[in-house]
Amino acid sequence: MKKLLFLGRDDGLRKALLERFQAESFSYQHHAKTAEDYKDVSALEQTLVTERPDILIVYPPHQSRGQFLDSTAAEWEEAISQNIEATTFILQAALKTFAGSNSGGRIIVLSHVSALAPMNGLSLMGTTLGALNALVKMLALELAPHNVTVNSVAVGPLAAGLELPQDATERLRQDTPIHVDDFEDAAALCLLLCSDEARHLTGQQLRADGGFLLTRGSGSSPYAQ
Amino acid sequence: MDLTGKVALVTGAAQKRSIGWGIASALALAGADVAVNDAYHLDELEARAADLKAMGRRSLAVQADVTDDAQVVRMLETLVESLGRIDIVVSNAGIARWETFSDITLKNTRDLLRINMLGNANVCRAAAKQMVKQGEGGRIIIVSSVQSDVQFPITPVYGATKHAMHSFVGSVALELAPHNITVNHIGPGWVRSPLNDVAPDQKTEADIDAQKAGVPLGRDGKIEEMGAAIRYLASDEAAYTTGAFIRVDGGLGIGKYL
Numbered sequence: 220m221k222k223l224l225f226l227g228r229d230d231g232l233r234k235a236l237l238e239r240f241q242a243e244s245f246s247y248q249h250h251a252k253t254a255e256d257y258k259d260v261s262a263l264e265q266t267l268v269t270e271r272p273d274i275l276i277v278y279p280p281h282q283s284r285g286q287f288l289d290s291t292a293a294e295w296e297e298a299i300s301q302n303i304e305a306t307t308f309i310l311q312a313a314l315k316t317f318a319g320s321n322s323g324g325r326i327i328v329l330s331h332v333s334a335l336a337p338m339n340g341l342s343l344m345g346t347t348l349g350a351l352n353a354l355v356k357m358l359a360l361e362l363a364p365h366n367v368t369v370n371s372v373a374v375g376p377l378a379a380g381l382e383l384p385q386d387a388t389e390r391l392r393q394d395t396p397i398h399v400d401d402f403e404d405a406a407a408l409c410l411l412l413c414s415d416e417a418r419h420l421t422g423q424q425l426r427a428d429g430g431f432l433l434t435r436g437s438g439s440s441p442y443a444q
Numbered sequence: 445m446d447l448t449g450k451v452a453l454v455t456g457a458a459q460k461r462s463i464g465w466g467i468a469s470a471l472a473l474a475g476a477d478v479a480v481n482d483a484y485h486l487d488e489l490e491a492r493a494a495d496l497k498a499m500g501r502r503s504l505a506v507q508a509d510v511t512d513d514a515q516v517v518r519m520l521e522t523l524v525e526s527l528g529r530i531d532i533v534v535s536n537a538g539i540a541r542w543e544t545f546s547d548i549t550l551k552n553t554r555d556l557l558r559i560n561m562l563g564n565a566n567v568c569r570a571a572a573k574q575m576v577k578q579g580e581g582g583r584i585i586i587v588s589s590v591q592s593d594v595q596f597p598i599t600p601v602y603g604a605t606k607h608a609m610h611s612f613v614g615s616v617a618l619e620l621a622p623h624n625i626t627v628n629h630i631g632p633g634w635v636r637s638p639l640n641d642v643a644p645d646q647k648t649e650a651d652i653d654a655q656k657a658g659v660p661l662g663r664d665g666k667i668e669e670m671g672a673a674i675r676y677l678a679s680d681e682a683a684y685t686t687g688a689f690i691r692v693d694g695g696l697g698i699g700k701y702l
């Protein structure tokens with residue numbers, strides 16, 4: 220039985236992942252459910268050493284929506300600290316743990332389409348998650364000799380914890396060619412990445428977004444205030 | 445590309461061999477009045493302002509740490525009090541650290557994130573607010589790196605901060621478009637500026653030859669060439685370019701192999 224360790228946000232996406240992986244007979248542990256726990260990297264490093272998972276899925280905790288002009292330096296510091304700094308050192312600990320195990324493995328960073336295509340009102344979230352895509356590539360290079368793959372999975376605009384007005388939700392749904400945009404789709408993609416068949420797939424930014432990034436909406440952004 | 449009558453601010457511009465000075469002098473040569481900023485090298489910063497005045501431009505040396513939002517806000521207030529307005533901001537201040545991913549330290553990571561990301565956010569936000577207040581549009585330009593597009597093995601966090609600028613610039617460009625403010629970034633490749641003086645892979649003649657061999661155009665970039673790209677993005681001719689990235693790298697970022 221393969222062991223999955225999940226670090227980060229506790230929301231619908233995490234729940235969908237849990238159900239899907241348990242259905243496929245993976246054992247499953249969830250740590251760092253809160254942002255504070257997620258920043259306690261030394262504790263998480265110990266968890267990695269103790270659990271020695273086959274699969275690590277990291278879900279950075281900071282998600283927010285708001286106009287850049289209204290953002291504060293304190294909000295930027297918080298987002299940078301939670302999403303980039305903490306994730307960087309979780310991944311560094313993972314590098315040491317996975318490289319030392321010599322049994323291969325899978326690392327996935329859960330992300331959002333705003334990290335790949337900027338969206339109005341999501342500068343904090345998109346910028347900090349975008350930074351992680353460079354780290355994913357770097358870690359993929361360093362862990363490739365150990366048969367560990369490292370990828371990120373970007374969920375669609377609606378499959379995140381953002382609280383959106385109803386009209387924005389409707390616009391985003393209309394801009395998604397395959398209208399279904401559920402947590403289950405991202406969970407399925409993660410499951411694929413964790414399969415033996417995906418052993419040659421590394422350093423990539425994959426999307427489970429129903430083709431959202433294939434299109435450009437017309438008129439004003441649904442995120443405009 | 446006449447910038448006469450425009451007022452610009454360039455951060456990280458004290459040192460004469462720096463990209464910041466290449467940009468400040470290019471904007472001044474095109475006619476702009478240019479304020480220069482740095483957190484350190486204050487004697488040199490004053491000398492740069494004097495150089496710009498000797499070119500017949502109004503100038504100002506403003507010390508501020510871009511990671512401190514209060515200092516950045518005061519810098520913009522000082523600039524507007526002295527030069528009347530701001531039309532162009534070039535957020536250039538940044539640092540680099542060379543460490544493998546296994547060896548990166550918390551201190552270096554925090555320094556990189558604070559200066560290269562928080563610093564850009566602080567400078568761009570303060571300048572954008574003033575531009576919105578003025579109601580006549582503006583130009584926001586960030587100096588990122590070729591590493592926005594390609595990764596190098598000993599600068600993982602530096603690369604992450606530069607890659608993040610794709611997302612940042614795009615998102616802010618969308619937000620500020622209704623105000624006719626354009627937001628873009630340029631990606632310098634290998635420039636022998638003070639930033640690279642301590643690079644571990646550029647110490648010997650053999651290192652330099654290896655660097656040259658890695659650039660399709662076979663040489664380092666000049667600070668004047670970075671200034672030329674910024675001058676274009678700051679000009680009226682670039683009024684329809686927003687959310688874009690221009691690599692100024694001799695082809696370094698084109699592909700992995702030559």
